[in-house]
Amino acid sequence: MEQKKPEIANSIQTGRFATNYHDIGQGETVVFLHGSGPGVTAWANWGKVFPLMKDSYRIVAPDLVGFGYTERVEGQTYSMDVWVQQTLDLFDALGIEKAHLVGNSFGGALALSMAIEHPERVDKLVCMGAMGVSFPITYGLDSVWGYTPSTENMAKLLKLFCYNRKFATPELAQSRYEGSIQPGFQESFSSMFPEPRQKGVEDMAGNEVYIRNIRHETLIIHGREDRVIPLSNTYMLLALIPNSPLHVFGKCGHWTQIEHTEEFAELLMNFFARK
Numbered sequence: 001m002e003q004k005k006p007e008i009a010n011s012i013q014t015g016r017f018a019t020n021y022h023d024i025g026q027g028e029t030v031v032f033l034h035g036s037g038p039g040v041t042a043w044a045n046w047g048k049v050f051p052l053m054k055d056s057y058r059i060v061a062p063d064l065v066g067f068g069y070t071e072r073v074e075g076q077t078y079s080m081d082v083w084v085q086q087t088l089d090l091f092d093a094l095g096i097e098k099a100h101l102v103g104n105s106f107g108g109a110l111a112l113s114m115a116i117e118h119p120e121r122v123d124k125l126v127c128m129g130a131m132g133v134s135f136p137i138t139y140g141l142d143s144v145w146g147y148t149p150s151t152e153n154m155a156k157l158l159k160l161f162c163y164n165r166k167f168a169t170p171e172l173a174q175s176r177y178e179g180s181i182q183p184g185f186q187e188s189f190s191s192m193f194p195e196p197r198q199k200g201v202e203d204m205a206g207n208e209v210y211i212r213n214i215r216h217e218t219l220i221i222h223g224r225e226d227r228v229i230p231l232s233n234t235y236m237l238l239a240l241i242p243n244s245p246l247h248v249f250g251k252c253g254h255w256t257q258i259e260h261t262e263e264f265a266e267l268l269m270n271f272f273a274r275k
Contacts, residue, residue: 005069006043006047007020007041007042007043007044007063007068007069007179008020008069009021009022009023009043010022010023011071012090012093012094013093014065014086014089014090014093015085015086015089016073016076017065017070017071017072017073017076018070018071019062019063019065019070019071019086019089019090020041020042020062020063020068020069020070020071021042021060021061021062021063021090022042022043022046022050022059022060022061022062023058023059023060023094024050024054024058024059025050025053025054025055025056025057025058025059026054026055026057026058027056027057027058028057028058028099028100028123028272029057029058029059029060029096029098029099029100030053030057030058030059030060030099030100030101030102030268030272031060031061031062031087031090031091031096031099031100031101031102032045032046032049032059032060032061032102032104032107033061033062033064033087033101033102033103033104033107033108033110033111034046034061034063034064034067034068034104034106034107035104035105035106035107035129035254036067036105036106036107036144036145036192036193037105037144037147037157037161037176038144038147038149038154038157038176038179038180038185038186038189039154039175039176039177039178039179039180039185040067040068040176040179041063041067041068041069041179042061042062042063042068043061043068044175044176044179045061045104045107045257046059046061046104046257048257048258048261049257049261049264049265049268052261052262052265052266053265053268053269056269057100057269057272060090060094060096060099062086062087062090064083064086064107064110065078065082065083065086066078066188066189066192067185067188067189068179069182072184072188076188078188078191078192079203080109080110080113080203080204080206080207083110083113084110084113084114084117084118087110087114088114088118088121091121096121097121098120098121098122098123099121099122099123100122100123100124100125100126100272101114101115101122101123101124101125101126102126102128102268103125103126103127103128103130104128104129104130104257105128105129105130105131105228105229105254106131106204107130108127108128108129108130108131108132109130109131109132109204109205111125111126111127111130112125112127112130112132112207112211112214113132113206113207115214115216115218116207116210116211116213116214117207119214119215119216122216123216124216124217124218124219124271124272125214125216125217125218125219126218126219126220126221126268126271127218127219127220127221127234127237128221128222128256128257128264129221129222129223129226129228129229129233129234129254129256130220130229130233130234130237131201131204131205131229131233132204132205132207132208132211132233132237133205133208133211133233133236133237133240134201134202134205134208135201135229135230135232135233135236136198137197137198137200137201138227138228138229138230139227140160140161140227140228140229140254141197141201141228141229142197143156143157143160144157144160144228145192145193145197145200146195146197147180147189148186149177149180149181149186150177151173151174151177154173154174154176154177154180155168155170155173158172158173158176160227160228160253160254161228161253161254161255162253162254162255162258162259163223163225163251163252163253163259164251164253164259167255167258167259211237211240211241212240212241212242214240214241214242215242215243216243217243217244217245217271218237218241218243218244219244219245219246219247219267219268219271220234220237220238220241220244220245220246220247221234221246221247221248221249221256221264221267222234222246222247222248222249222256223248223249223252223253223254223255223256223259224248224249224250224251224252225250225251225252225253226252226253226254227253227254228253228254229254231248234246234248245271247267249263249264
């Protein structure tokens with residue numbers, strides 16, 4: 001009997017398609033929104049954090065449409081409006097009135113959009129290595145969005161994501177590569193951020209003018225050596241959002257939750273617990 005992939009969890013209808021999502025633990029609900037790397041899934045992005053937080057919080061982590069094992073339907077287009085609607089539909093389908101949001105990179109831009117467009121559904125925000133503001137596209141992000149499938153290309157990307165190369169293992173590169181070549185994965189991924197890829201950055205920053213109106217407590221996290229999303233993004237968000245404590249991890253790249261898992265989880269739990 002074939003063993004079920006840990007990336008594949010629950011399935012629920014959200015609009016035109018069924019969303020693959022993880023739902024574990026108990027307590028206040030925290031919704032985790034992953035980044036936009038090739039072969040990404042909610043599990044690949046957040047799986048190391050799940051066991052550290054599940055005894056204190058209910059964790060919901062979807063594969064956003066176009067990524068992972070969420071259903072791909074014919075004619076589907078990809079935009080921030082589509083991902084916001086999917087998140088709302090997921091909340092409604094699961095009976096979630098309000099939740100904390102944790103967004104990584106592209107998921108950070110989505111979390112910001114949720115707070116701006118549907119503030120009543122959001123409790124506290126965490127933006128980690130977040131997009132959502134305009135910046136000149138980095139070599140790292142251009143490489144991520146321009147990925148073409150091969151184990152060699154995936155290995156190169158992992159080294160861009162990490163400060164400590166021990167996390168960019170051949171096993172992880174192989175796993176992410178295999179994820180990137182599942183049927184339909186690369187087709188949807190390559191259609192999201194075509195050249196010139198600066199346009200993708202600007203699309204993610206579509207709500208920038210409204211960020212200063214966010215009144216939610218917003219924890220901003222970044223890796224100092226991030227080569228995908230520049231640290232300057234975090235300082236822009238810090239200047240714009242009134243209630244925004246900041247934590248910068250030294251000796252850390254784009255994957256704070258992977259390179260500093262225990263400290264990251266503790267930071268989140270302390271932030272959510274503080275009233």
